[in-house]
Amino acid sequence: MSLLRLTFLGTSAAQPTLHRNLSGLAVKVDTDLLLFDCGEGSQRQMVRFGTGFTVDAVFFTHFHADHYLGIIGFLRTLGMMGREHAIHLYGPPPARRLLHQAVHLGLESMSFPIEIHEVKDGDVVPRNGYSVQVVGVDHRINALAYALVEDGRPGRFHLEKAKELGVPPGPSFGKLQKGEAVTLEDGRTVRPEDVLGPARAGRKLVISGDTRPCAAVVRAAKDADLLVHESTFSDDEQARALETHHSTAREAGRVAREAGVHRLVLTHLSSRHDTEPAKLLAQAREEYKGPLEVAYDGFTLELPLRD
Structure with a gap:
């Protein structure tokens, strides 16, 4: 595979703001299109930012409402577009129960198959040329991170x-x-x-979901090309971060440093930092010295192939 492009559909925590939608991330992997979480309004963001709707699979980090309620309208939009082939939905338990309720909300029947898969820490979802690895994290409810890992590539041809x-x-x-x-x-x-020269490692993208900083994410993100980590709070909101099992920007930077990641993007911002994320950026920067950005809705980046 060659193309690995991320488009942030929503970067706000808990509630939408004028500038930020609820959680959603579209990842284009060659011809595949994946969604990681699908907060309310995600489908409108997909139109706005031009990601297209040919989604192959949706991976939910957990089932707090701001991370999955957008799937209801999204699936109905796919039906109105005439979709016929299956879509796969992945998430931690109780994915089958909650997603079944969401899929069958209302009177309309779906015109295409919907396959619901419950996944847990250590599971691997094989894809064409890459895999999605499942990582258990530390949140108030059953929650996951995901590592998208590209297959290794042959060495350079001499x-x-x-x-x-x-x-x-x-x-x-x-x-x-x-x-x-x-x-x-x-x-x-x-x-x-x-x-051929020595074999070359594939790229690795890690998406933390909602979590306290935890060893599982550090392990999963070792030498990752990119870590997308939640940074809901700043230093002066540490008590709130502990109470709600979220991370501060500083803690996200520490995870990135310990994992040795090549690039860090902060997302899932409290509304307190909606239009002024500079404090979060500065606090993460004190822990992590590599390339670092705060995501915004519509932020798009591509990960280059490894040499």
Whole structure:
């Protein structure tokens, strides 16, 4: 896979504001489109920011209302668009009960299959060229983080070395790059390791969901290309963070530092920091020295391939 693009649909905690919608993140993975959480109004944000509606799966971090009630209208919009193929919904228990209620709210029947999957810490959802790994976190209710992990890629193809070995340009080059051996006209066999450099690691994206800073997220985010971590509160709201099992921006920065992530994006802001997130940014910066941003609705970024 080559494209890995994130579009933040909603970056507010608990309640929408004039500037920020409720939680929602669209992730484009080559031809796949995934949603992580689907707060109220997410479908309007998808129109506004041009993500499209060809969603393959929705991953819910937990079932506080601000993270999942938008799925009701979203599914009905898909039906009105004539969708016929299945959509997959993933989340922690009680996903089956709550999502079944949401799916069947109202009198309209769905025109396409809806597959509901309950997942738990340690589960892995395989996808084409990547997987979504499930991580248990520390929140007031059963809650998850998700790590999107790209499959490893072959090493760089050394064109001159292939020519020296007599490999003809064309399909043989492609076979070697895919890890297949090639037999030449003179009977010699050229193997991938003869013309490829060391294998390259795939990219890793980690989405914390709502959580206190916890070791599970640090482990999951080790060497991640990007950590998207909730930062609901500032230092002077530490007591509130403990009470509600959320994180401060400083704590999010500490998680990023301990995990050695390459980039940190803060999201899920309390309305207190709606239009003035500079305090959160500064406090996270004291803990984490790498690339750091506070997300806003419509914020879009792409993760480049690893060298």
